[in-house]
Amino acid sequence: MLSSLVVTCVSYHHFEQTPSPYTRHLGVSTSPAAFARHLAYFKRHYSPISLDQLIAGDLPPNPLLLTIDDAYRSVLDIAAPLLSEHRIPALLTTNPGVIAGGFAPIDNVLSLAMEELGATGLGLAVGLTEPWSGSIRRVVREILPTLDLCRRAGLKERLLRLLGVEESHLVERMDLFLNPDQLARLVTEHGFTVGNHTVSHTTFRGLPRSQAQSEILGGKRQLEQMTGQNIRSFSFPYGNRLDATPDALEILRASGHEAIFLVQRRTNAVRPSPDIWYRQSMADDTELQLDMKLTWYPRMGELKAALN
Ligand SMILES: [Zn+2]
Incomplete structure (x- = not known):
């Protein structure tokens, strides 16, 4: 080089x-x-x-x-x-x-939602009604940037409800982050x-x-x-x-x-x-x-x- x-x-x-x-x-x-x-x-x-x-x-x-x-x-x-x-x-x-x-990044919640709800379920949850490729990249590139902090928190809450898990429990279960x-x-x-x-x-x-x-x-x-x-x-x-x-x-x-x-x-x-x-x-x-x-x-x- x-x-x-x-x-x-x-x-x-x-x-x-x-x-x-x-x-x-x-x-x-x-x-x-x-x-x-x-x-x-x-x-x-x-x-x-x-x-x-x-x-x-x-x-x-x-x-x-x-x-x-x-x-x-x-x-x-x-x-x-x-x-x-x-x-x-x-x-x-x-x-x-x-x-x-006690705080779960929305990215990890999206990954779990893709896993458990499938592309169609996740698409509906984030408001994608037309057919989509089922890549989280699209949610991250096109949907998250349009949201302010309140609407972002609202979306995460909706996903957590659909997944049937409380945020603090999910953070514990993931066991992924530094303290x-x-x-x-x-x-x-x-x-x-x-x-x-x-x-x-x-x-x-x-x-x-x-x-x-x-x-x-x-x-x-x-x-x-x-x-x-x-x-x-x-x-x-x-x-x-x-x-x-x-x-x-x-x-x-x-x-x-x-x-x-x-x-x-x-x-x-x-x-x-x-x-x-x-x-x-x-x-x-x-x-x-x-x-x-x-x-x-x-x-x-x-x-x-x-x-x-
Ligand atoms: Zn980052």
Whole structure:
């Protein structure tokens, strides 16, 4: 690989061998073996960097920032020991509303609803009357972004009623998420940097400014209390640039978020502003897929954008 100072950012979510009903339809899982192979690949082809290095612009050749989104406990159980072993720094951007306990992210409720109600039942529950492919991706891309926090909570309540389960019981049954002590261990035992991913894992397009503010400022404040770190970064849930609204960006910058992450097939050679970074979303990729995902797709995405 030719030497370059363009930063590559990768994003993971959850680590498990076999996806459960709560994650199966979300495409968020990486197997422990695949993750170990990815880390060896990163060590061979890149220089892993920390968030502080990214913000300071203190970059070695072929810099790579490894980030993990959401609040899965598998980050502590599976990813952290492997990262420590390879001495690769990691940024966990997370949701304190989930870590505080008793709160089920709507994504996991949707996955369970797909499992138990089927595509037709879930389609009816979320208001899709015409035939649909039965991919949760469509709900996440087309329906969730139109909802404000109240309507989003209403949809989750409706799904939980259809599933016949109370939210606190479901959280217990899933047994998937970090608690505050485990988050603290990621920082103290494994040297993780923590970033903001909103309180409740929400999109921004459908939110009034007051709700955007409470999700961003509340997320930062609660994470600072939980970790003792100064929270300097933010990643938009689902990573869509349409959620980087002028309101959201203004609130983020005014509250000291110095690095803001999206997920898009673009290189970081050309960015909308110096504090915005594109990440590539990772799953169970083979080495060939890593080459495509990290080297070729982002360049093709950039070319496509330039031609449009
Ligand atoms: Zn997320």
